[in-house]
Amino acid sequence: MTDTLIRLLRDTDWPEVIAAEERAYAASGLSEGGEALRSRHRASPSTCFVLEDADGFAGYLLALPYPLFRCPDLSRASDGAVLRREQSNLHAHDLVIAERARGRGLAPRLLRHLEAAGRAAGHRTLSLVAVRGSEVLWTRLGYRARPEVGLPASYGAEAVYMAKPLDRAPNPADPTLGSAPRAEVG
Numbered sequence: 001m002t003d004t005l006i007r008l009l010r011d012t013d014w015p016e017v018i019a020a021e022e023r024a025y026a027a028s029g030l031s032e033g034g035e036a037l038r039s040r041h042r043a044s045p046s047t048c049f050v051l052e053d054a055d056g057f058a059g060y061l062l063a064l065p066y067p068l069f070r071c072p073d074l075s076r077a078s079d080g081a082v083l084r085r086e087q088s089n090l091h092a093h094d095l096v097i098a099e100r101a102r103g104r105g106l107a108p109r110l111l112r113h114l115e116a117a118g119r120a121a122g123h124r125t126l127s128l129v130a131v132r133g134s135e136v137l138w139t140r141l142g143y144r145a146r147p148e149v150g151l152p153a154s155y156g157a158e159a160v161y162m163a164k165p166l167d168r169a170p171n172p173a174d175p176t177l178g179s180a181p182r183a184e185v186g
């Protein structure tokens with residue numbers, strides 16, 4: 001574990017990121033393809049990370065500021081100019097651990113790294129969309145399911161929006177506890 005490092009995503013990582021994304025999602029129709037993936041990174045390069053161990057690429061996490069209770073449509077590229085205006089919520093858009101590196105707790109480690117980065121950058125909440133049954137894993141990390149939040153059809157019927165506060169101290173005005181708008185997509 002100690003020989004696995006987390007660093008910012010570099011241009012030279014794209015072939016491995018795109019291949020890992022395709023292997024993870026193509027069979028379930030959730031792959032968004034290279035151009036959309038690159039647009040998430042262009043929107044927020046400081047919140048996109050790669051895991052590297054002695055054998056090389058071990059996974060990635062792409063995150064970008066995005067309004068709470070909404071998420072990017074997998075079939076559309078992100079418009080960075082619009083997203084740079086969002087300051088409050090950070091959205092963990094996609095996280096894939098390379099097959100050979102799964103089962104080592106690297107997904108929680110990457111997410112905790114993102115939480116620290118988000119906190120340091122002043123974001124108040126962190127959101128994600130759980131797909132393929134991964135809701136169980138994120139619940140353990142403090143994310144709360146918000147099944148009432150409408151998602152773009154591109155995520156499939158079983159996807160669930162989740163969010164958690166990033167505040168250091170309990171916040172009575174926690175925005176992730178408030179009522180979510182229904183069918184907010186895009």
Ligand SMILES: CC(C)(COP(=O)(O)OP(=O)(O)OC[C@H]1O[C@@H](n2cnc3c(N)ncnc32)[C@H](O)[C@@H]1OP(=O)(O)O)[C@@H](O)C(=O)NCCC(=O)NCCS
Binds near residue numbers: 024137
């Ligand atoms: C989901 C994923 C990121 C988990 O990464 P990982 O490093 O293998 O997970 P961990 O080793 O940290 O697993 C932690 C725990 O979560 C469980 N878990 C992992 N993936 C799970 C899933 N899809 N559904 C339910 N539980 C899962 C593990 O069994 C483990 O439980 P344990 O601690 O009781 O043994 C990885 O399997 C992956 O890249 N999958 C393909 C892409 C994907 O689905 N990404 C999630 C998008 S929301």
